[in-house]
Amino acid sequence: MESSNSAAFEGLLKRGELIESVSEMTPDYLRELKHTLIVSGDTELISAPAYYLAARKAPSVNAFMTGIAIIQDELAHAHIAYHILEELGESQEALIFKRDPKAFRYPYAFDVPLESWTELVVANAMYDQAGFCLLGDIHEQCSYGPWKRGLVKVMAEENFHLRNGRNWSKRISQAGGAAKEELQRAVDWMFPLTVEWFGLPDNLKQHSAQLDYRLKGLTNDQLRPQWLSTVVPFMASIGIQVPAHQENSHYVLDYPFPSTFDAEAKRWDFNDPCTWDDVLSRWRARGPRNAEMVALFQESFSKFLPQRGREISLQQRIWSALAQIDDPEMPINLVDLGVVYGVALEGRTVRVRLTFTAMGCPASDMIIGDIRERLLAEPGVDEVAIDVVWDPPWSSSRMTVEGREALRAWGLSV
Amino acid sequence: MGFVRVHHDVQEYEVFARKTRLEPLRQVGAVVAPDDELAMAYARATYDEERWVEMMIVPKAAVIQLWAPGEAEA
Ligand SMILES: [Fe+2]
Ligand SMILES: [Fe+2]
Numbered sequence: 001m002e003s004s005n006s007a008a009f010e011g012l013l014k015r016g017e018l019i020e021s022v023s024e025m026t027p028d029y030l031r032e033l034k035h036t037l038i039v040s041g042d043t044e045l046i047s048a049p050a051y052y053l054a055a056r057k058a059p060s061v062n063a064f065m066t067g068i069a070i071i072q073d074e075l076a077h078a079h080i081a082y083h084i085l086e087e088l089g090e091s092q093e094a095l096i097f098k099r100d101p102k103a104f105r106y107p108y109a110f111d112v113p114l115e116s117w118t119e120l121v122v123a124n125a126m127y128d129q130a131g132f133c134l135l136g137d138i139h140e141q142c143s144y145g146p147w148k149r150g151l152v153k154v155m156a157e158e159n160f161h162l163r164n165g166r167n168w169s170k171r172i173s174q175a176g177g178a179a180k181e182e183l184q185r186a187v188d189w190m191f192p193l194t195v196e197w198f199g200l201p202d203n204l205k206q207h208s209a210q211l212d213y214r215l216k217g218l219t220n221d222q223l224r225p226q227w228l229s230t231v232v233p234f235m236a237s238i239g240i241q242v243p244a245h246q247e248n249s250h251y252v253l254d255y256p257f258p259s260t261f262d263a264e265a266k267r268w269d270f271n272d273p274c275t276w277d278d279v280l281s282r283w284r285a286r287g288p289r290n291a292e293m294v295a296l297f298q299e300s301f302s303k304f305l306p307q308r309g310r311e312i313s314l315q316q317r318i319w320s321a322l323a324q325i326d327d328p329e330m331p332i333n334l335v336d337l338g339v340v341y342g343v344a345l346e347g348r349t350v351r352v353r354l355t356f357t358a359m360g361c362p363a364s365d366m367i368i369g370d371i372r373e374r375l376l377a378e379p380g381v382d383e384v385a386i387d388v389v390w391d392p393p394w395s396s397s398r399m400t401v402e403g404r405e406a407l408r409a410w411g412l413s414v
Numbered sequence: 415m416g417f418v419r420v421h422h423d424v425q426e427y428e429v430f431a432r433k434t435r436l437e438p439l440r441q442v443g444a445v446v447a448p449d450d451e452l453a454m455a456y457a458r459a460t461y462d463e464e465r466w467v468e469m470m471i472v473p474k475a476a477v478i479q480l481w482a483p484g485e486a487e488a
Contacts, residue, residue: 008484020483076460083444092446145483150443153463 013214018145022088029213033144034088036215038095040138041081043106043131045096047074049296050110050289054120066164067120073157080150087146097301101294102286109193111287112263118172118179122186124165126194126231132158133227134198134216141217166234173238184240189266191231191242192259198224200276225251243270263287288397296401314380318343318350321378325370328363332406334371338398341389348382350375355394364388427453428477429461431469439468 006026012019019025025033048071055067086092109127114120135158139151172183199205202221210216218226228244228251235242243254256273261282322343323335334340334354342353352371356364368386375384399407426446430439442461447453450471457471 018483023482024484072459072462076462079460080443083446086446149441153442153461156463 013143016214017143018148019143020145028209030088032209032213032215033147034085034090036138036210037081037085037088037147039105040135041078041085041095042104043110044074044078044081045297046104046106046110046293047071047127048078049293050114051120051123052296054114054116054123057115057117057120059117063117063168070124070161070164073161077154077157080154081147084144084146084150093301097298101291101298104290104294107197108283108287109190109197110293111290112189112193112266113289116182116186117168118182119186119190121165121168121172122183122190124161125169125234126165126187126190127197128158128161128165129231130194130197130227132162133223133230137216137218137223141214143214169235169240170238173240180239187235187240187242189261189268191235191244192255192257192268193261194227194231195224195253196258196279198227204276292397292401299400299402314345314378315343317378318345318352318375318381321374322352322371325367325374328366328370330407330412331410332399332403334367336400336403336406338400338403339394348380349385350378350381350383351385351387353387353389355389357394359390424448426474427457427471428474429457429469429471431461431464431466433464434467439470444474445471 009019009024009026009029012024019029022030051067051071051074055064055071058064058067082092082095085095107127107130114123132155135151135154139148139155142148142151169183172179199220202219205220208216208219211219232242232244232246232251244251245254246252255268255270258274258276258279260269260272260274260278261267262269263282319335319340322340323333325334326332327334327337330337337357339355339357340352341355344351344353352375354368354371356367361367368388371386372384375381424446425448426444428441429443429445431442432439443457445453445456445460447456453471457469461469
């Protein structure tokens with residue numbers, strides 16, 4: 001294969017042809033392509049745990065199965081993007097399982113938990129519609145052959161997702177009463193969050209190389225109205241209000257864009273307009289459930305490693321050992337409880353940074369004793385040092401998903 | 415292409431399928447798996463967008479390329 005020839009590359013791009021292999025690309029094109037694929041793969045991947053947590057609230061077995069079918073589709077969509085990245089030289093396992101939760105590049109909306117079946121179907125009607133607009137544009141314009149072909153499947157399935165969202169939204173609205181009120185509340189916080197999904201207005205945005213490289217065809221200010229033109233009339237047709245209306249041929253938002261969002265309360269304050277810098281720093285800080293969502297698929301990977309007979313590090317054995325020690329008062333282990341802040345190895349000494357759920361916890365001596373005894377039983381460990389720390393303070397948000405489940409099953413609301 | 419995975423010995427398979435007897439097989443995607451059995455399972459689960467009348471997988475290593483895009487046109 002000949003080395004990349006930028007004149008030949010420009011020629012292919014100008015003629016509207018498809019790029020098929022790395023040898024045909026310039027380094028800049030490769031970088032932009034990877035970036036675009038990572039955003040797409042991350043968004044598809046994170047939608048799986050986000051939808052799963054809500055699908056468990058399905059009102060029937062059939063509805064649950066539809067939810068699971070959608071989640072399976074999303075994982076396949078993520079696979080398509082990550083597999084292409086692998087062919088472009090990235091490690092799929094490193095991208096999925098070894099990145100810090102904050103390093104994932106998906107829309108902020110997925111960091112705000114979907115907590116009911118109603119919120120899930122509104123996500124199908126609005127988030128999947130956003131995905132449909134964005135991916136539809138890529139599918140039409142994309143200059144990279146393997147991705148353009150891979151998106152045929154994705155587009156067909158996104159269409160099914162948003163139709164599922166619309167059918168259910170309509171059904172819930174027709175039911176009226178409290179069900180309809182819940183639907184309206186979901187739309188109230190999710191609609192502006194989806195509008196944000198399309199990013200900064202064009203005049204505030206740096207020129208995107210993605211357009212030059214035909215990795216997409218439409219700008220943010222072209223895609224946003226496309227989404228509004230499908231969602232606003234649909235919501236009107238089922239008697240649900242949205243903060244936007246039609247004026248002549250275009251759609252206008254009825255609130256200052258951007259505005260301030262309280263993620264914990266899932267509430268917008270339209271009387272409190274903010275700047276795009278405020279929004280960007282909210283996005284960068286990520287939302288309340290970022291770590292938990294990413295943990296939902298990353299945790300099982302580390303559990304998978306030891307079973308494969310691979311050389312397990314002492315560090316990993318220490319963590320597994322700590323995960324075998326239950327809190328004396330509740331059926332939850334110390335790792336799932338989130339009280340272990342760190343494990344460090346100094347020769348044959350293990351240093352554990354530990355906190356307790358409350359100061360003066362009566363069980364603290366017992367827990368320390370349990371840790372010492374269990375870790376000393378581990379080959380390679382001669383000494384155990386336990387540093388009890390109070391900063392940062394423990395809160396229930398430090399518990400893992402499994403931990404929460406265990407306590408919920410035990411009857412504690414967390 | 416070497417893949418670094420939990421399983422060290424994975425390989426890539428191309429997935430081919432067609433919807434009707436009339437149309438030719440086309441490449442619908444790819445999977446990476448440690449053995450044929452798992453690759454078949456992955457292909458079935460990942461590319462389930464149609465009711466295929468035929469589906470098959472081929473280890474990518476078995477594909478002999480005569481020329482790549484760009485090479486024949488030059
Ligand atoms: Fe998707
Ligand atoms: Fe979807």
